[in-house]
Amino acid sequence: xxxxxxxxxxxxxxxxxxxxxxxxxxxxxxxxxxxxxxxxxxxxxxxxxxxxxxxxxxxxxxxxxxxxxxxxxxxxxxxxxxxxxxxxxxxxxxxxxxxxxxxxxxxxxxxxxxxxxxxxxxxxxxxxx
Numbered sequence: 333x334x335x336x337x338x339x340x341x342x343x344x345x346x347x348x349x350x351x352x353x354x355x356x357x358x359x360x361x362x363x364x365x366x367x368x369x370x371x372x373x374x375x376x377x378x379x380x381x382x383x384x385x386x387x388x389x390x391x392x393x394x395x396x397x398x399x400x401x402x403x404x405x406x407x408x409x410x411x412x413x414x415x416x417x418x419x420x421x422x423x424x425x426x427x428x429x430x431x432x433x434x435x436x437x438x439x440x441x442x443x444x445x446x447x448x449x450x451x452x453x454x455x456x457x458x459x460x461x
Contacts, residue, residue: 370395370433375461378447380454385411385447389461392439397432398447404428410448415441416458 372390383400398411409431414420415438423431431447438461446455 383449
């Protein structure tokens, strides 16, 4: 291999490396962030005086989000999905806009879904979706 060919290969390698570094740095920071919405179709909304629980289904998975009636103020919120025979999956904390999403594979099991905003709450009772 002559010296011209070596220089061309080094130039090509350097440009490929530089381009990949630029693409890696230019990618959005939210690419690996947690999802903020549920996927699937909305199957039910449980409303109560301080907010609502939105329930979505896709395949054998259920997803739930609790949203306040008046968003923007931090308050205690909870969303919980409990498939019969399994442990409940819950998101609880001081939130301003939503609690969740919580996604659980439920298959054909009865499910108990509940949500709370402040002092008021709502639950589905054991039901199938």
